[in-house]
Amino acid sequence: MLNLYERVLRPLLFSLEAETAHHFIIASLHRASHFNFALRALKQFTPPSKPKTLFGLTFPNPIGLAAGLDKNGIALPAWEALGFGFIEIGTVTAMAQPGNPKPRIFRLLAQQAVINRLGFNNDGADAIAVRLHGLRESGRWPAVPVGINIGKSRTTPLERATDDYLYSFRLLRDFADYITLNVSSPNTPGLRELQEPAALSRLLHAIGSEPEPVAKPLVVKISPDLSPVELESILAACEENGVAGIIATNTTLDHVSIPSELDEQGGLSGAPLREKSSALVRSIAANSKIPVIASGGICDAESAREKFEAGAQLVQLYTGFVYRGPGLLREIMEKL
Ligand SMILES: Cc1cc2nc3c(=O)[nH]c(=O)nc-3n(C[C@H](O)[C@H](O)[C@H](O)COP(=O)(O)O)c2cc1C
Numbered sequence: 001m002l003n004l005y006e007r008v009l010r011p012l013l014f015s016l017e018a019e020t021a022h023h024f025i026i027a028s029l030h031r032a033s034h035f036n037f038a039l040r041a042l043k044q045f046t047p048p049s050k051p052k053t054l055f056g057l058t059f060p061n062p063i064g065l066a067a068g069l070d071k072n073g074i075a076l077p078a079w080e081a082l083g084f085g086f087i088e089i090g091t092v093t094a095m096a097q098p099g100n101p102k103p104r105i106f107r108l109l110a111q112q113a114v115i116n117r118l119g120f121n122n123d124g125a126d127a128i129a130v131r132l133h134g135l136r137e138s139g140r141w142p143a144v145p146v147g148i149n150i151g152k153s154r155t156t157p158l159e160r161a162t163d164d165y166l167y168s169f170r171l172l173r174d175f176a177d178y179i180t181l182n183v184s185s186p187n188t189p190g191l192r193e194l195q196e197p198a199a200l201s202r203l204l205h206a207i208g209s210e211p212e213p214v215a216k217p218l219v220v221k222i223s224p225d226l227s228p229v230e231l232e233s234i235l236a237a238c239e240e241n242g243v244a245g246i247i248a249t250n251t252t253l254d255h256v257s258i259p260s261e262l263d264e265q266g267g268l269s270g271a272p273l274r275e276k277s278s279a280l281v282r283s284i285a286a287n288s289k290i291p292v293i294a295s296g297g298i299c300d301a302e303s304a305r306e307k308f309e310a311g312a313q314l315v316q317l318y319t320g321f322v323y324r325g326p327g328l329l330r331e332i333m334e335k336l
Contacts, residue, residue, distance in 0.1 A: 005325025018105040018114075029075035033140065039081040045326035046083035047333035054291055054313050055217035055244045057145045057177050061085035063304070063329050066295050066316035067149035067180065067221070071122045073132055080142035083329045087142060088316065089128075090149030091182045094167040096124030097154055100187065106264045107322075111257065112299055113273075114319045117266030119187040120151055125168040132175040145177035149221065151185060158190045161199075162206045169207055173216050181207065184223035184250035186267045192223055197233040204241035217244035224249035224276045224296060231280065235288045246284055247293045247316070249277040270319035273297040278310045285311025299324060301335035308336070 013021040032038035052059045064086040065079050073089035080087065099121025106115045122128070135141055150168040152161045165181065173179055181203065183194035194200060200220075207218060220243050222234060238246060251267025254276065258268065274297025281294045294312035298304050299320035307315050320328055 003325060003327035003331075005327055006323075010323070010325065014107065014109075017103065018107050019102060022105065026070065026075060029070075029078035032081075033075050033077040039077055042078060042081035042326075043083075045330065046081070047330040050333060050336075052085070052314065055178060057086075057217070059085040059314060060144055061329075061333055062308075062314045063332060064088060064147075064293070064314055064316040065321075066318040067091055067147075067182065068116075068118070069318055069321070071120075073128055073135075073148075076135060076142050076146065077140045080144050082326045084144065086145040086147060086177075086314070088147035088149050088180060090122070090180070091120050091151040091185065092122055092125050092128050092148060092168055092172065093120050093151055093153040094125050094164045095153040095155065096127060097121060104266070106262075106266070108258065108262055108270075111262075111270065111272055112319070112323055113258070113268060113270035114322065115255075115258075115264045115266045115268050116251070117187045117264070119154065120185065125150075125171045129171040129175070132172070136175070146175065147178045147180055147219065148172045148176040149180040149182050151182040152188060152191055152194070154188055158193060158199075161194060162203050165203060166206060166210070169210065173212065176216055178217040178219050178244065179207075180219045180221050180247060182221045182250070184221050186223070186251060186253050195222060195226065195230065195234055197237050200234060200237045201241065204237060204243065208241050219243070219245040219247055219293065221247035221250055221295075222280070224252045224273060224280055225254060226280070228283070231283060232287065235284065235290065238290055239288065243290060245291045245293055245313075246288075247295055248280045248284055248312075249273070249296045252276060269296070270323070271297050271299055271303075273319075274299075274303050274306070278306050281307060281310040281312050298332075299328070301332045304332040305336060 277296025
């Protein structure tokens with residue numbers, strides 16, 4: 001049976017161009033974040049609590065908001081009110097950047113999928129640090145863990161990637177309960193090369209060597225398109241460098257399930273990604289003790305259960321949330 005979001009709000013949103021609908025929702029949640037009555041209204045969606053501890057953090061439930069929905073961190077109180085057990089903002093880059101030319105988000109309704117080639121459009125680490133500082137001062141900082149996902153600015157050459165990540169890391173770490181290093185977006189040329197063992201070890205070592213009053217858990221977000229050999233060397237680099245967790249996975253470049261007349265360049269997410277990303281979660285859990293946060297194709301209770309059975313400790317939603325709305329959180333929590 002369709003929930004209220006699917007019956008009423010989704011048809012309206014889907015009548016708009018995808019990025020316009022996205023901005024409308026984010027702007028609405030931004031406004032709602034300022035008003036207690038609006039947050040109380042959103043709280044009717046909050047699923048039953050089922051706390052979980054990981055990386056020394058307490059998560060009220062294991063369902064998080066995946067990176068990319070709130071790249072600029074403008075609606076944190078609203079995400080908490082909707083019932084997310086943790087919120088990951090970003091990807092944030094050192095420099096503000098506009099991303100790729102529009103259109104750059106495409107819905108594939110029959111496939112319950114999205115293809116995007118946004119290219120890390122975001123306000124940049126300086127502006128986002130100021131925004132997060134303001135939120136903290138306002139007393140509206142959410143009680144759930146907040147992860148900050150950082151990536152490389154497009155104009156920074158790959159050889160200087162570490163400096164770029166370090167810049168954002170230094171500005172944002174104080175606001176984060178955990179930091180995610182995104183080395184797997186397909187929309188920034190060369191970024192995925194940072195998953196190669198030598199480059200990844202350099203990056204992890206540089207970040208891990210930063211003097212910190214309180215060390216924040218470091219999480220690495222990986223691509224679903226890795227070969228078993230590539231995965232093995234990534235796990236080794238993560239273990240050697242004390243990585244706290246792995247997010248599996250980002251979007252895929254494998255579009256075989258998409259009819260050619262609907263296909264677009266970019267990262268594919270949603271239902272067609274489900275199996276591939278679950279297989280990677282299974283493989284990480286079988287070969288490493290590093291905890292996994294699963295992301296990819298969770299659009300109902302069954303696909304969420306599949307991730308936990310594959311060995312995930314936590315899960316994150318993006319495309320499933322676009323199609324199913326906040327009712328998806330309750331549906332998952334009630335059926336798990
Ligand atoms: C429009 C869009 C934008 C995204 N932007 C980011 C991003 O900035 N950083 C990131 O790490 N992942 C990003 N992702 C990937 C999601 O966080 C998620 O890992 C991926 O979509 C798989 O989950 P899903 O099938 O539930 O969508 C984006 C996904 C979509 C659909």
